[in-house]
Amino acid sequence: xxxxxxxxxxxxxxxxxxxxxxxxxxxxxxxxxxxxxxxxxxxxxxxxxxxxxxxxxxxxxxxxxxxxxxxxxxxxxxxxxxxxxxxxxxxxxxxxxxxxxxxxxxxxxxxxxxxxxxxxxxxxxxxxxxxxxxxxxxxxxxxxxxxxxxxxxxxxxxxxxxxxxxxxxxxxxxxxxxxxxxxxx
Amino acid sequence: xxxxxxxxxxxxxxxxxxxxxxxxxxxxxxxxxxxxxxxxxxxxxxxxxxxxxxxxxxxxxxxxxxxxxxxxxxxxxxxxxxxxxxxxxxxxxxxxxxxxxxxxxxxxxxxxxxxxxxxxxxxxxxxxxxxxxxxxxxxxxxxxxxxxxxxxxxxxxxxxxxxxxxxxxxxxxxxxxxxxxxxxxxxxxxxxxxxxxxxxxxxxxxxxxxxxxxxxxxxxxxxxxxxxxxxxxxxxxxxxxxxxxxxxxxxxxxxxxxxxxxxxxxxxxxxxxxxxxxxxxxxxxxxxxxxxxxxxxxxxxxxxxxxxxxxxxxxxxxxxxxxxxxxxxxxxxxxxxxxxxxxxxxxxxxxxxxxxxxxxxxxxxxxxxxxxxxxxxxxxxxxxxxxxxxxxxxxxxxxxxxxxxxxxxxxxxxxxxxxxxxxxxxxxxxxxxxxxxxxxxxxxxxxxxxxxxxxxxxxxxxxxxxxxxxxxxxxxxx
Numbered sequence: 061x062x063x064x065x066x067x068x069x070x071x072x073x074x075x076x077x078x079x080x081x082x083x084x085x086x087x088x089x090x091x092x093x094x095x096x097x098x099x100x101x102x103x104x105x106x107x108x109x110x111x112x113x114x115x116x117x118x119x120x121x122x123x124x125x126x127x128x129x130x131x132x133x134x135x136x137x138x139x140x141x142x143x144x145x146x147x148x149x150x151x152x153x154x155x156x157x158x159x160x161x162x163x164x165x166x167x168x169x170x171x172x173x174x175x176x177x178x179x180x181x182x183x184x185x186x187x188x189x190x191x192x193x194x195x196x197x198x199x200x201x202x203x204x205x206x207x208x209x210x211x212x213x214x215x216x217x218x219x220x221x222x223x224x225x226x227x228x229x230x231x232x233x234x235x236x237x238x239x240x241x242x243x244x245x
Numbered sequence: 246x247x248x249x250x251x252x253x254x255x256x257x258x259x260x261x262x263x264x265x266x267x268x269x270x271x272x273x274x275x276x277x278x279x280x281x282x283x284x285x286x287x288x289x290x291x292x293x294x295x296x297x298x299x300x301x302x303x304x305x306x307x308x309x310x311x312x313x314x315x316x317x318x319x320x321x322x323x324x325x326x327x328x329x330x331x332x333x334x335x336x337x338x339x340x341x342x343x344x345x346x347x348x349x350x351x352x353x354x355x356x357x358x359x360x361x362x363x364x365x366x367x368x369x370x371x372x373x374x375x376x377x378x379x380x381x382x383x384x385x386x387x388x389x390x391x392x393x394x395x396x397x398x399x400x401x402x403x404x405x406x407x408x409x410x411x412x413x414x415x416x417x418x419x420x421x422x423x424x425x426x427x428x429x430x431x432x433x434x435x436x437x438x439x440x441x442x443x444x445x446x447x448x449x450x451x452x453x454x455x456x457x458x459x460x461x462x463x464x465x466x467x468x469x470x471x472x473x474x475x476x477x478x479x480x481x482x483x484x485x486x487x488x489x490x491x492x493x494x495x496x497x498x499x500x501x502x503x504x505x506x507x508x509x510x511x512x513x514x515x516x517x518x519x520x521x522x523x524x525x526x527x528x529x530x531x532x533x534x535x536x537x538x539x540x541x542x543x544x545x546x547x548x549x550x551x552x553x554x555x556x557x558x559x560x561x562x563x564x565x566x567x568x569x570x571x572x573x574x575x576x577x578x579x580x581x582x583x584x585x586x587x588x589x590x591x592x593x594x595x596x597x598x599x600x601x602x603x604x605x606x607x608x609x610x611x612x613x614x615x616x617x618x619x620x621x622x623x624x625x626x627x628x629x630x631x632x633x634x635x636x637x638x639x640x641x642x643x644x645x646x647x648x649x650x651x652x653x654x655x656x657x658x659x660x661x662x663x664x665x666x667x668x669x670x671x672x673x674x675x676x677x678x679x680x681x682x683x684x685x686x687x688x689x690x691x692x693x694x695x696x697x698x699x700x701x702x703x704x705x706x707x708x709x710x711x712x713x714x715x716x717x718x719x720x721x722x723x
Contacts, residue, residue, distance in 0.1 A: 086281045093278035098271060111276065118284045148617075182270040194671070196652070205261040206268045219614055219631075233257045236264070243263040 085125050088135045089118055095207055096139050102202055103147040105190065107177050113150060117143040137213040140203070144217060185242075192242050197232035200225050385685045386705075389426035390718040396693060397704050397718060398478065402442040403697040405429065405460065406704065408718055409436060419447065421460060424702065424720065430460060438478035446484060446499055448476060455486060455504075468504055477512045481519035483554060485512035498522070498554055508557045510550060516580040521603070522554040523574045523583060525566060549574065549585055551603055561603050575619045577627075582644065584619045584627055598629055600642060609639035611646060618649075620656045622664060630656050655693070659700030663723065667694065667705065674705060676723040688717055 096117060100110035121139050124130060131138035177183055190198065196218070203214035204225070211222040211229075218225065236242060395409040395417060406424065411417030419432040434447035434456070443460045455468040477485040483500040488507055495507040510524035527547040549566040552559050565587045566574070573586040581604065587597040598611040598619065611629070618630035630649040638646045649656050653666040653675075664677040672690055676683045689707030696703050703721040 089281055089284065090278055094272075094275050097275055098268075101271070107274070115279065115284060122284060177274050180274065182267070182274070185267060186271075201261075201264060202268070205265050233260050236260045237257075243260065243267060 081125070085122055085130075088139075092136050092139055093118070095136060096143055099140055099202070099207065100143050100147055102186075102199070103144065104150065105187075107174050109150060113143060113146050116146050120146070134213065136207065137209055137217050140207075140209075140217045189242055192239055193232050193235055197228045197235070200228035201232045204229050385683075385723065386687060386719050386721045387426070388688060388717055389422065389704075389720050390420070391716055393716055394706050394718055397695050397706065398437060398439060399695060399697050399704070400439045400442040400445075401482065401698055403699050403702070404442050405439075406718075407437040407439065407445070421445075426720070432458065436476045438476040438484045440482045446476065446486075448486070455499075477515065479515035479519040479522075479554065480517055483515070483519050485515075485522060485554075487511065494527075496524075498557070500555065502555070505557065508552075510552075514574045514576060514583075515554065516576045517578055518580055520554055521560065521576070521580060522552050523576070523585075524550045524552055525574075526550055549583070549601070551583060551601070561601065561606055563599065563601050563606070563608055565599065573616065573619050575621060577621045577644070578623060584621070586616050586619070598627075600627070600639075600644070609642040611639060611642075618656050620658045620664070622658050623662055628656055628658070628664070657694035657696055657703070659696040659703070660698060661700035663696075663700060665694050665696070665703055665721075672707070674703075674721065676703075676721075678723070683723055685721055685723070687719055687721075 093114065097110055097114045100113045100117070101107060104110050104113060117139060121142050124142075193201070199218060200214060203209045203217060204211070209217070211225045215222040215225045389406075390408060393411055395411060397409070398407040400406070404424065406422050408420040408422060409417055410420055417435055419434045419437040420428060421430045421432065421437075422428050432447055434449050436448045437445050438447075439445050440457070445458055445460070447456045447458055448454075449456050449467075456465050457468070458465045475487040477487075479485070483498060485496050485498050488495040488497065494511045495509060496512045497507050498505040498512075508524075510526045512522055512524050514523040515521070516523075525547065547564070547566060549563050550559055551561040567586040573584075575584045576582070577584070581602065583601040583603060585599050585601065587599045587610065598613045598616060600609045600611065601607070602609075613629050614631040616629060616631050620628045620630070622628050627644050627646045628649055629646060630653060649666060652668050652671070655667055657665045659665070662679070665674055666677065667674045667687075667690075672687045674685050674687055674694070676685065687705055687707050693706040694703060701722065703723065705719045705721060707717040707719055
């Protein structure tokens, strides 16, 4: 058996391993996509932006995954972390675009689908929630109760301590207890 | 006591379940996941009929740029912090990182054109009454204007404020007001930068052009140039004006000698003495015709170029600058160091801050978490605003670094060294004066802060929690 032959077989093994690893990511992708979209939506409060950010988050996650920088534990907090960074970057740019008159192209109007979503009962309720709860308390509550992350994972996503997450959750719950009409139907 | 705790926990559980149930109502609006192949990118067939390979995707590639611009990467051993200077008590200090990169100087291309000036009739519209009547505010602050606002610019002497009105993307005008809120003049322009307290440069939208105007006079001069509407004002009356061109970026510098020839790049920051200008070069081949850069898909090098403002001569170039509309680049007060946001390619959850020594070309790298803002508080202190403070002050970095508190989303440092920090999601701004803090209530959140030149007053642009466009201009006198 020649050296070239051996090298060829090694390449085949590497290809097969890569396919297995890719398949694992694909499985995570379909399993976590709805939650990642929900999370992006609650951060950005714009459905089409949330779709863009979700797609970009998975694209970057796949790059990291391929280069051996995948999650060390559960994949969801890891993808949330990537999503959060992209969303923050987008919010930051949105704020800057707001006052930098670089090239004055009018912002495109919302699509009919987006407009219908904004008028939906659940979204009107969510906007009310946003007025009642500061963003970080809201985020901590959703990470803990909507996505069922533990304090430590929520803290990793938010870039803070678990104690800080507990404080934000506690304050958020206290606010909601004082404003029961927000959660009443 | 125990009953009360049990009841409280029960209440929390009920509230959490109610929240979860309401959030489930979003489910019908959650679109299905797109096919995985769309996330993967284009796919090519494997010649051996074996598992498919993913074709190379366009991705930010800072390895190639490093090679292209000849940047040498030097690994520096950690031998101790060597930090000097004082550190304000604004947050936890960070530890050290062993990595540093070198950089090399390369020339900046210029595009020569003639720039004669042409006298024109004034485009200004003098008015005598405020467009927006001042409203009441809490002690220490005063609402000067209400209505859609993009940003403000203090005149060099602090006697006037230019307010760029209008929503993003829509028509805008510039209102020149006194510090008491009285309207002095409305200028039909996209943006304004001050030369001195009575003269200014505006970018006119229709017809497009660069106009030098005067507060007390209808005289104005128009200069040629298809300017996109973005002015970067320098500290000494100089300014950089970006040009509108498809597929490339050019700018001109307006100074005592007049208007420079167009130069390549996007100006992002003047040095404190106005002698140097930080310029970002990024490839536009992918983005021709688009209204915005696409930093995540742009191939080739994106570089930060430090040039002489008067001649455009390149003094220092470094790579890895994170580019987008939100380029964060900040000169130290003595102009020797430049802090800039970098991409952390190997860690998608991290961002980095580079600190460039302009004289030597050395770059220190700080793993800084999710960076919102950078500010120099004095010669020896770099303040980083990060949502997730990470690690590392590099060994040998001749400044100290601290992080702003996490409930802050912007910092602004006055010429006196006072630090203004609006609290995240709160209608408050905290003013820190050498460790003594004062909290001032504001009428809204989402602040943009601009100190007056002498540091005696601060303008905050506020919005409510839901508005897309900031709509209140508040004057604060700490």
